[in-house]
Structures are given as C-alpha cells and as structure tokens.
Amino acid sequence: MKFPASNISGLKNTLITFITKSLIPLIKKWIQNSSLFLKRIWNILLHGIKKNLAYIVPGVLTLLLPVIIRILAWQFDGGVTIKKSTDESSIQVEEAKLNREIKALDRKLAAKTPRSAYLIINSTENEFSLYQGGKLVRQDKCSTGSYVLLKNGEQQQWMFKTPKGEFRIQGKTTSPVWKKPDWAFVEEGLPVPGINHPSRYEYGVLGDYALSLGQGYLIHGTLYQRFLGLPVTHGCIRLNDENLELVYKALEVGSKVYIY
Amino acid sequence: MKSKFVLLYHKIQESGTPWKVYMIAVVVVFVFLTEIAISPLQKLNALEKSALSDSLYMTSFDSAYFNPELSVLAKEKSYREAMLELAASDSIQLIIDIPDSSISLSIKGVIIHHSRMTDLSIDPFFSRITLPAQLWIFSSPLEILKQQSTIIKEPVVEREAPKDTAEANQNAWQPDTLIQHPAFLRLSTTNGFRISVEQDRNVTAKDRWSRFFFHINNQIQNTGKAVWNFILLRKQDYHPEISISLPADEIRSVYRALPEKAYVVIKIQ
Numbered sequence: 001m002k003f004p005a006s007n008i009s010g011l012k013n014t015l016i017t018f019i020t021k022s023l024i025p026l027i028k029k030w031i032q033n034s035s036l037f038l039k040r041i042w043n044i045l046l047h048g049i050k051k052n053l054a055y056i057v058p059g060v061l062t063l064l065l066p067v068i069i070r071i072l073a074w075q076f077d078g079g080v081t082i083k084k085s086t087d088e089s090s091i092q093v094e095e096a097k098l099n100r101e102i103k104a105l106d107r108k109l110a111a112k113t114p115r116s117a118y119l120i121i122n123s124t125e126n127e128f129s130l131y132q133g134g135k136l137v138r139q140d141k142c143s144t145g146s147y148v149l150l151k152n153g154e155q156q157q158w159m160f161k162t163p164k165g166e167f168r169i170q171g172k173t174t175s176p177v178w179k180k181p182d183w184a185f186v187e188e189g190l191p192v193p194g195i196n197h198p199s200r201y202e203y204g205v206l207g208d209y210a211l212s213l214g215q216g217y218l219i220h221g222t223l224y225q226r227f228l229g230l231p232v233t234h235g236c237i238r239l240n241d242e243n244l245e246l247v248y249k250a251l252e253v254g255s256k257v258y259i260y
Numbered sequence: 261m262k263s264k265f266v267l268l269y270h271k272i273q274e275s276g277t278p279w280k281v282y283m284i285a286v287v288v289v290f291v292f293l294t295e296i297a298i299s300p301l302q303k304l305n306a307l308e309k310s311a312l313s314d315s316l317y318m319t320s321f322d323s324a325y326f327n328p329e330l331s332v333l334a335k336e337k338s339y340r341e342a343m344l345e346l347a348a349s350d351s352i353q354l355i356i357d358i359p360d361s362s363i364s365l366s367i368k369g370v371i372i373h374h375s376r377m378t379d380l381s382i383d384p385f386f387s388r389i390t391l392p393a394q395l396w397i398f399s400s401p402l403e404i405l406k407q408q409s410t411i412i413k414e415p416v417v418e419r420e421a422p423k424d425t426a427e428a429n430q431n432a433w434q435p436d437t438l439i440q441h442p443a444f445l446r447l448s449t450t451n452g453f454r455i456s457v458e459q460d461r462n463v464t465a466k467d468r469w470s471r472f473f474f475h476i477n478n479q480i481q482n483t484g485k486a487v488w489n490f491i492l493l494r495k496q497d498y499h500p501e502i503s504i505s506l507p508a509d510e511i512r513s514v515y516r517a518l519p520e521k522a523y524v525v526i527k528i529q
Contacts, residue, residue, distance in 0.1 A: 054267065062290045066297035073301045087324075094324040098333040105340035112347050112369025120372045124513040147414060152421040161414070164352060164517065166367050186421045189428035258372045260352050260365055260517035 117250040119219075121237055121259040123162045126229050128239065132250055141229035143222065143238040144259075150187055158183040160234040167213045167257045172248065176210035176220060178202045183234070207241060209248040213257060219247060292490050299498035300385050307389060307451065311396035321392055331391055335528070338399035342525040343369070346401045352517045353401065354447075354524040356455065356502065358382065363457075363504060365517050373513060378460040379505035386500060386528055394528060401523035402449040408478075409445040410470050411515050442470035443511035446478065449524060454501040459508035502526070 049056060117132040123144040130138040145161035180200045185192045193199050207221015222228070222238040232238075237259075239247060251257075312318060325334040346353050347369030355364040355371075361380055365373035389397070422428035445457040462468050482499070489496050506514075 058286060062286055063293065065290065066293035069294055070297035070300070073298055091324050091327050091330060094322055094327075094330055095333065098330065098337055102333065102337050102340060105337065105344060109340060109343055109347065109369055114370070118370075122373065122513055124516045125509060147416050149416050149418045150421055151418065156421075159416070164519075165350065166370075187428070189422035189424045189426070256370075258367055258370060260367070260372055260513070 114256050116252065116255060118256040118258065119247060119251060121162070121257065123164065123231070123259060126231055128237070128243070128247075130243075130247055130250055137250065138243060138246055140240070140243050142243070143228050143233050144231055145233055145235045146231045150183060152186045156182075156186070158186075158234075162233070162235050162237065162259055163215075163217065164259050167217075167259065169211050169251050169253050169255045169257065170214045171212040172251075172253060173210050173212075175208060176206040176218075178206050181216070207239075207244050209244050211248060211251060213237075219257070220244070292486075295490065295496045296486055299496040300388075300500070302495060303452065303498045303500075304385065304388055304393075307397065308393045311390075311393040314396060317396050318392070321395065325391060325395070334391070334395055335398075338395045339525065339527045341399045342401050346523060346525050349401075349523065351519045351522070353522060354404070354514065354518060355527075356504070356524060357527045358502070359527060359529050363506065363510075363514065365514060373517065375506055375510040375514070377504050377506060379503075381503045382528075383500035383502070385498075386502075389528075397451060398526055398528055401525050402451065402453065404447050404449055404518070404522040404524055406448040407445070407515070407518065407520075407522070408448075409443075409515050410441050410474060411443050411445065411512055412441065413516060440508070440512065442467045443506075443508040443515075444470060444474040445511055445515050446474075447524065448499070452497060452499050453526075454499045455524065456501055456503045457511050457514070458503070458505055459511060460505040461508070 113134065114131075115133070117130065117137075120129045120131070121142065121144065122128070126142055126144055128138075128140060128142040129136055148160045149157060150160065151157045178201070180202060182192045205223055206218070210218045210220040212218055217235055217237075219237045219239065221241055221244045224232070224238075225240055228238065228240055325331055343355070343366075346355070346366060350368065352365055352367045352372070355366055356362075357364070358380070361377040363375050363377060364371050422430075442462075443457075443459040447455040447457075449455065458471065458474075459467070462471055486496055
C-alpha cells in the first residue's frame with residue numbers, strides 16, 4: 001500500500017503539531033506536578049520528623065548504640081597471655097627451623113604430583129589438559145557424560161555421567177571395537193540382542209585408539225567431532241583424532257587421569 | 261524537647277498502654293541489637309580460648325612466632341600442613357589462597373583446577389584473629405558443612421526409552437545442558453566461616469535478580485536465626501565471610517567438582 005507524497009507531508013505536519021502543542025506541554029505539566037508532589041512529600045516528612053522528634057531520637061539511639069558498642073569493643077585487643085620473645089638469637093634459630101620445615105613440606109607436596117604424563121578432565125567445561133613433566137602440553141575440548149537418565153520402564157535405568165576422581169589407565173588398544181551394551185539398543189528403540197550377538201560389535205566408531213579407565217569407561221575418538229566441547233557422551237571421554245593420538249602416546253598403563 | 265517528652269509520656273498514658281510496655285520493648289530491641297553487635301568479639305574470644313586450651317597445639321607454638329618475619333613463615337608452614345592433610349583425602353577438595361587471589365581444586369595433592377579471583381573482600385574479623393588462633397584454625401582443612409548455590413549440582417535430564425526406531429529417530433536429541441543458571445555459591449565451614457562466591461558479571465536482569473534473591477535469602481535466614489537465638493537466650497552466631505568474584509563458568513566447575521563432604525584449606529594474609 002502506497003501513500004501519496006502530499007499525504008505523508010500532511011501526516012508529518014499533524015505529528016509535529018501534536019508534539020509541540022499537546023505532548024510537550026503535557027510533559028512540562030507532568031514534570032511541574034511531579035516536582036510539586038515531591039516537595040509536598042518532603043515537607044510532610046520534615047514536619048513529621050519535627051513533630052515526632054521525641055519518638056525518633058530514642059529510636060535512632062536504640063539502633064545506633066549497639067553499632068557504637070561494636071566499634072568500641074573492636075578497639076580492645078583480645079589480650080594474648082603468651083609471653084612474646086624478643087631474643088634475637090632464638091628468633092634466628094626459629095627462622096632457620098621454620099624454613100627447613102617449610103622446605104620439607106614443599107618436598108612432600110611436590111611428590112604428590114606425578115612426574116610422568118597425566119591427564120586432567122574438566123567435565124563441566126568439557127575440556128582436557130595433558131601434562132608431561134609437570135608442564136602443560138595440550139589443552140583442548142573434549143566431550144563428557146550428558147547427565148541423561150535413560151529409563152526403560154520401571155525396571156531399568158542408566159545414568160550417563162562421567163565419574164569424578166582419580167583414575168589410572170588400565171589398558172590401551174588400537175583400532176578398538178565397541179561392544180555395544182544393552183543401553184545402546186534401548187536408546188535406539190531396538191530389541192536387546194544376546195550377549196555375543198554380532199550386532200553388538202561396531203567397528204571404527206571409537207577412533208583409532210582407546211584407553212580404558214576401568215568399569216567400562218574409555219577415552220576414545222568420535223565420529224561426531226562437532227559435539228566436542230559439549231556434554232553428549234554416555235560417560236566416556238571423547239577426543240578428536242589428533243588429541244587422541246597425542247594422549248595415547250603420552251599416557252602409559254598406570255598413568256593418572258583426574259576427572260572433576 | 262523536654263515538653264515533647266512530657267507530651268509523649270502523656271500520650272502513652274492516654275493510649276491506655278502502660279509506659280512500661282514501651283520501655284520494655286525499647287530495652288528488648290536494644291539488648292537484641294547489642295547482642296548482635298558484640299557477637300564478633302564473642303566469637304573471636306571463643307576461637308582464641310579454643311586455641312589456647314589445645315595443650316598439644318600450644319606446646320608446638322613458639323612465642324618467637326610473634327616476630328613479624330617469623331609469623332609469615334609460621335603461616336606458610338601451617339598452610340602447607342593443611343595442604344598435606346588435605347592430600348590424604350581421596351576426593352576433590354578446595355583451596356583458597358587469599359594472598360595469591362586464587363582458588364584451586366586439588367585431589368590427592370595434585371592441583372587440577374586453578375582460577376584467579378576477579379574481586380575479593382574479606383571480613384575484618386579475619387585480621388583480628390590473633391596469631392595462635394589463626395595458626396590453630398588454618399593449619400587443618402576446614403570441613404564444608406553446607407553448600408548453597410543457584411547452580412544445579414548434577415544437571416540430570418530424564419528420558420524415557422523410545423518404543424521403536426521411528427520414535428528414537430524422532431527424539432534424536434541435541435545437547436541441551438548449555439542452558440546455564442546464574443552462578444552464586446555460598447559455603448559454610450566449621451568455625452562458622454562463610455565463603456561466598458559470585459559471578460563477576462551480572463549482565464542480564466535474571467543475573468541481577470538471582471544475585472538479589474541469593475543475598476536477601478541469606479539475610480532473612482540470618483535474621484530469623486538471630487531472633488530465634490535471642491528468644492531461646494542463646495549466644496548469637498557470627499559468620500565472618502570471605503567474598504570472592506569469579507567468572508561464572510569457573511564457579512560451575514568448582515561447585516560441580518566438590519563432593520558432598522568437602523574440605524577447604526584457606527591461606528589468610
């Protein structure tokens with residue numbers, strides 16, 4: 001629908017007239033009224049305070065006195081009864097002793113960090129960090145458990161979450177074959193086959209390598225690389241091909257994996 | 261002014277309520293507020309008494325530690341002792357390093373997560389704790405007794421198994437756990453300390469409302485507890501707080517990593 005040019009200029013003029021003659025005076029009046037209203041409120045408030053000063057003073061004092069007491073109380077030191085030593089030689093001896101103890105504790109703490117390669121998985125951010133010789137070698141995206149609770153009626157349910165804590169690499173395999181567990185069939189709406197049925201075996205879906213963390217949890221590759229960085233797995237840890245190879249080569253059986 | 265007080269007195273008399281009732285109300289409010297006001301001092305004294313009464317600890321405490329240089333070393337030592345004790349645990353634990361402005365997660369002595377605080381404020385109470393009490397408190401990990409958060413600990417999504425392949429294909433799901441709630445966290449530890457961790461950026465109205473409700477909820481709980489303690493003639497609790505700001509995703513990582521029974525090591529300046 002098109003309007004003729006004369007109609008548009010007419011509409012513009014009407015709009016300008018409306019703004020200048022109606023809207024602006026209305027806003028001015030509203031501002032005036034508002035300021036008057038605020039002034040009235042202020043006057044009422046002042047009048048109220050003056051009239052009820054006898055109530056307000058004890059009230060304010062009741063509220064303020066405890067604060068004053070707290071401020072005064074803080075000025076008093078607890079008063080430690082231990083005798084303070086000022087003997088220079090004993091201070092030096094104690095300083096040397098403390099330094100020795102700190103070094104010993106540092107050594108004990110440092111011994112807790114693995115010297116060989118280890119992997120840290122952040123399952124909230126879906127990120128992994130590979131450390132070798134105490135240095136960060138690679139930090140990149142991975143995929144961890146989806147937190148999906150799959151229910152198959154009342155009897156069966158599976159929680160797809162990545163466990164947290166300290167783990168060790170239990171085994172390493174190349175060209176792994178995935179033996180599909182029951183939930184993989186249930187999730188696809190398929191009947192669950194026998195325990196060694198050929199349909200349970202899938203080739204090439206786990207990438208070129210797999211590292212076992214025990215209890216069926218693996219670090220493996222994925223066909224769904226676009227989901228890396230998202231919580232989409234059934235509890236395993238998925239890496240892209242390049243990272244998987246790096247992790248596979250860096251970690252030995254027994255290497256530590258920390259998942260949080 | 262005097263005439264006004266006289267007027268007030270007459271007004272009270274005229275209202276039929278005995279003036280004693282008003283006076284008692286004022287005294288009750290005053291006593292209640294005074295109790296709250298002096299509660300930090302009471303707590304400070306209680307902590308110090310506990311430290312001094314621990315004879316085993318006091319035998320290892322040397323008065324030379326009061327020397328400023330030695331006190332720094334003594335605090336470093338107590339921090340490491342706490343870290344070593346923490347390392348004995350199998351589960352993921354928290355480390356708060358105030359001088360370094362950092363917060364870390366550790367498991368069996370290995371630091372697995374480290375984040376820098378964007379903002380930090382500490383209750384002046386902590387600087388008032390005397391050295392013997394400070395070393396006594398912070399040379400061991402503190403148990404986290406309560407964890408309150410706006411974050412869902414385990415974002416579980418329940419799904420019914422499809423009846424057939426057609427239904428399975430229909431329900432081919434997309435990851436949906438990217439919807440994140442604003443991140444606010446409060447940890448209550450032994451000795452009544454509180455660690456409040458909040459996201460450093462509150463951009464949306466939802467963030468600001470979440471923050472407001474998270475804090476107001478705490479205030480209401482505290483006030484309710486204070487009134488209840490007052491009614492039951494109990495000593496008022498005081499909860500010195502360490503407030504930390506972190507990026508929201510860091511808070512999520514920390515909170516979701518913490519087990520139900522978690523411990524925290526705090527390094528105080």
